[in-house]
Amino acid sequence: MSINWFKYASPASFYPLAGKSIPWFLVCAALLSLFGLYWGFFETPDVLTEQKEYYRIIFVHVPAAWLSMWLYIVLVAWAVIGLVFNTRLSYMLAAAIAPTGAMFTFLSLWTGAFWGKTSWGTWWDWDPRMTSQLILLFLYVGYMALQSAIDETRRADRASALLAIVGLVLIPIIFWSINCPDPNQCAALHQRSSLKTVEANILTAMLIMALAFWSYSFGVIFMRLRNLILERERNSKWIKPLVEETS
Amino acid sequence: MTLSEFFSMNGYGFYVWSSFGMTALLMLGELILVKKHNRTILKRLRRIIRLQAEQETSL
Numbered sequence: 588m589s590i591n592w593f594k595y596a597s598p599a600s601f602y603p604l605a606g607k608s609i610p611w612f613l614v615c616a617a618l619l620s621l622f623g624l625y626w627g628f629f630e631t632p633d634v635l636t637e638q639k640e641y642y643r644i645i646f647v648h649v650p651a652a653w654l655s656m657w658l659y660i661v662l663v664a665w666a667v668i669g670l671v672f673n674t675r676l677s678y679m680l681a682a683a684i685a686p687t688g689a690m691f692t693f694l695s696l697w698t699g700a701f702w703g704k705t706s707w708g709t710w711w712d713w714d715p716r717m718t719s720q721l722i723l724l725f726l727y728v729g730y731m732a733l734q735s736a737i738d739e740t741r742r743a744d745r746a747s748a749l750l751a752i753v754g755l756v757l758i759p760i761i762f763w764s765i766n767c768p769d770p771n772q773c774a775a776l777h778q779r780s781s782l783k784t785v786e787a788n789i790l791t792a793m794l795i796m797a798l799a800f801w802s803y804s805f806g807v808i809f810m811r812l813r814n815l816i817l818e819r820e821r822n823s824k825w826i827k828p829l830v831e832e833t834s
Numbered sequence: 835m836t837l838s839e840f841f842s843m844n845g846y847g848f849y850v851w852s853s854f855g856m857t858a859l860l861m862l863g864e865l866i867l868v869k870k871h872n873r874t875i876l877k878r879l880r881r882i883i884r885l886q887a888e889q890e891t892s893l
Contacts, residue, residue, distance in 0.1 A: 613865075628840075640843040644853045651857065690860050698853040705849050803861060810868045817875045821882070830879045 612806035619799035627792035666748035
């Protein structure tokens with residue numbers, strides 16, 4: 588069976604598809620969150636409950652940080668597809684992703700501050716990873732600001748897509764910012780770590796929360812995408828019956 | 835473990851609940867804002883369609 592992918596590249600056919608999938612993503616996100624929180628608070632080993640309770644911040648900190656980076660990569664992917672194929676929907680997807688990505692970036696910094704205060708004794712430090720993550724937040728904000736500063740939609744889409752692509756260089760920097768070759772030269776608070784060294788129950792809760800955040804992102808980004816489609820395609824014929832249907 | 839023990843988190847309650855609280859607040863807040871925006875857009879589009887229909891009948 589061959590699927591004509593370009594059929595779904597049209598806003599008119601993607602709009603109802605996204606609408607149908609939103610409740611599923613949001614229900615999945617809610618269930619996974621409950622499960623992840625239960626696991627994170629009640630199924631973790633005793634070593635946590637004795638003194639290092641603040642460690643539980645990891646269950647929102649790490650998923651938020653992962654999502655902030657992944658969403659940026661996905662945003663850039665859609666920006667590139669938009670530039671190559673000149674498809675309206677790709678640009679709309681990129682634009683719909685940005686606010687959620689910015690929110691997760693802010694959350695990673697916020698939860699990181701509360702964790703840092705307890706484990707390192709400071710809310711903020713110019714540690715390489717924190718600094719590059721802060722720049723990622725500015726990139727998201729810059730992308731959104733550029734988009735809204737240009738009145739003509741197509742120009743705004745192309746300009747902000749270029750900005751997003753240039754900013755992609757930041758993602759590997761964030762990723763490898765913990766691999767400081769010489770601790771005397773660059774003191775990094777974020778140390779080299781591997782998923783293999785994380786205790787199994789903590790890892791389970793963390794991964795479930797990451798799945799929950801992914802699912803949430805799909806749901807809320809599709810909601811925002813539908814808003815963008817309604818706003819940008821409001822003069823198309825197919826919008827009219829759809830709007831009347833909702834009244 | 836009692837309920838108050840759970841919330842105190844061995845003295846780290848402020849840090850733990852500030853992190854989880856902000857996460858819940860922003861995620862739920864984002865959902866509500868996007869939903870609200872959707873209602874505003876639909877309302878505006880309905881008004882535009884109604885105005886267009888009225889113009890057509892008056893011609």
